Amino acid sequence: MPIEVQDVWYVYPTGVEALRGVSLTVHEGDFVVIMGPNGAGKTTLVKTLNGLLKPTRGRVLVDGMDTREATVAELARKVGLVFQNPDHQLFCETVEEEIAFALRNFGFPEEEIARRVEWALRTFGLEEYRDASPLALSGGEKKRVALASVLVWDPKYLVLDEPTLGQDHAQKEVLRKLISGLLGERAVVMVTHDMEFVVDFRPLPRVVLLAEGRVLANGRAEEVLTDEELLRQASLLRPQVPETLCRLRKLGLPVRTDVLDLWEARDIILSARRELR
Numbered sequence: 001m002p003i004e005v006q007d008v009w010y011v012y013p014t015g016v017e018a019l020r021g022v023s024l025t026v027h028e029g030d031f032v033v034i035m036g037p038n039g040a041g042k043t044t045l046v047k048t049l050n051g052l053l054k055p056t057r058g059r060v061l062v063d064g065m066d067t068r069e070a071t072v073a074e075l076a077r078k079v080g081l082v083f084q085n086p087d088h089q090l091f092c093e094t095v096e097e098e099i100a101f102a103l104r105n106f107g108f109p110e111e112e113i114a115r116r117v118e119w120a121l122r123t124f125g126l127e128e129y130r131d132a133s134p135l136a137l138s139g140g141e142k143k144r145v146a147l148a149s150v151l152v153w154d155p156k157y158l159v160l161d162e163p164t165l166g167q168d169h170a171q172k173e174v175l176r177k178l179i180s181g182l183l184g185e186r187a188v189v190m191v192t193h194d195m196e197f198v199v200d201f202r203p204l205p206r207v208v209l210l211a212e213g214r215v216l217a218n219g220r221a222e223e224v225l226t227d228e229e230l231l232r233q234a235s236l237l238r239p240q241v242p243e244t245l246c247r248l249r250k251l252g253l254p255v256r257t258d259v260l261d262l263w264e265a266r267d268i269i270l271s272a273r274r275e276l277r
Contacts, residue, residue: 001028001063001064002025002026002027002028002030002063003024003025003026003049003060003061003062003063003079003157003187004024004025004060004061005022005023005024005025005045005048005049005058005060006023006058006059006060006061007021007022007023007057007058008021008022008023008045008048008055008057008058008059008060009021009022009055009056009057009058010041010044010048010053010055010056010213011056017213018041018044018213019041019044019045019048019055019213020041020212020213020214021058021214022041022045022058022210022213022214022215023058023215024045024208024215024218026049026157026187026189027187028156028186028187029183029184029185029186029187030187030188030189030206031183031187031188031190031201031203031205031206032187032188032189032190032205032206032207032208033189033190033191033192033198033205033206033207033208033221034046034189034190034191034192034207034208034210035191035192035193035195035198035207035208035209035210035234035236036209036210036211036216036234036235036236037211037234037235037236039212040210040211040212040213040234041210041212041213042161042191042210043084043161043191044213045210046081046159046161046189046191047081048060048067049062049067049079049081049157049159049189050062050067050072050075050076050078050079050080050081050159051067051070051071051072051074051075052072052081054067054068055067055068062075062078062079062157063078063156073105076102076155077106077153077155078155078156078157079155079156079157079159080150080151080153080155080157080158080159081150081159081161082146082147082150082158082159082160082161082163083146083161084161084162084165084191086134086139086142086143086145086146087135087142089146089149090134090135090142090145090146090149092134093133094130094131094132094133094134095121095126095129095130095131095132095133095134095137095145096117096121096130096131098134098145098149099116099117099120099121099145099148099149099152100113100117100152101149102149102150102152102153103116103117103152103153106153108153116152116153117152119152120148120149120151120152121148123148123174123178124144124145124147124148124174125144125171125174126141126144126145126148129141129145138166139165139166140166140167140168140171142166143163143165143166143167144167144171147160147163147175151178154186155186156186156187157186157187157189158182158186158187158188158189159189159190160179160188160189160190160191160192161191162191162192162193163175163190163192164192164194164197172194172197176197176200176201179201180201180202183203188205190205193236195225195236195237195239196239196240198221198225199221199225199239199241199260204220204221204222204260205221206218206219206220206221207219207220207221207224207225209224209230209231209233209234209236210234211233211234211235216230216233216234217230221260222258222259222260223258225238225239225242225260226238226239226242226257226258226259226260228246239260241259241260241261241262241265242257242258242259242260244265245257245259245265245268245269248269248272253269253272253273253276254272254275254276255268255269255272256268
């Protein structure tokens with residue numbers, strides 16, 4: 001069964017309407033990226049997926065369970081959310097305890113906890129910080145601890161809010177490989193501004209564009225992220241590959257511009273040059 005967001009509105013106590021009639025379905029194995037300008041409602045939306053925020057109107061169903069009637073603890077076993085700001089997520093005395101915390105709450109046996117914690121420490125390059133306080137680490141290191149502490153329990157739906165913030169190129173590549181390895185096994189929902197991080201995934205994700213609390217687009221990355229008008233409405237820059245193709249087209253080279261793959265773009269350019277000879 002999927003996650004179903006059905007005509008969801010969310011109004012903060014201040015009166016700000018963060019979501020305005022958002023509908024979205026996330027099936028098992030889906031890879032969905034949510035993009036849009038600051039204040040579009042992206043973080044608010046993903047917080048409704050695990051019950052941290054309850055819709056003002058509409059409803060969110062997780063495998064048929066209405067989030068308005070379930071506790072966050074009940075939903076957390078299915079929906080693992082990694083916060084944009086890791087300081088809102090970390091609280092244990094050591095990195096090792098932080099990663100093990102949810103596993104113990106979910107009743108995993110100690111032998112399995114030890115195995116999973118070792119995997120997480122190794123995978124995220126955190127072995128040397130095992131006994132350190134997570135709150136004493138750098139921003140990028142805190143982000144990796146937060147990711148590890150959620151991935152370690154293997155949720156059915158993994159929700160990542162700006163996972164590349166504070167990560168250098170090497171750590172982004174580790175993250176990309178890790179997410180790529182999860183695709184198909186579970187659903188991954190990712191909020192990000194990092195356009196080039198998104199377009200380098202294979203397979204490409206489904207992209208949802210939000211602006212002013214509403215869904216502007218929901219479709220294949222090749223369609224959404226090459227549409228200049230949609231991107232303008234979402235205050236996003238076009239990825240490098242279609243931007244280059246558009247500039248070449250303006251110079252008179254007859255190329256398609258709905259392409260995100262670098263090697264496909266190369267072939268298109270070479271073909272267009274041959275046609276002009």
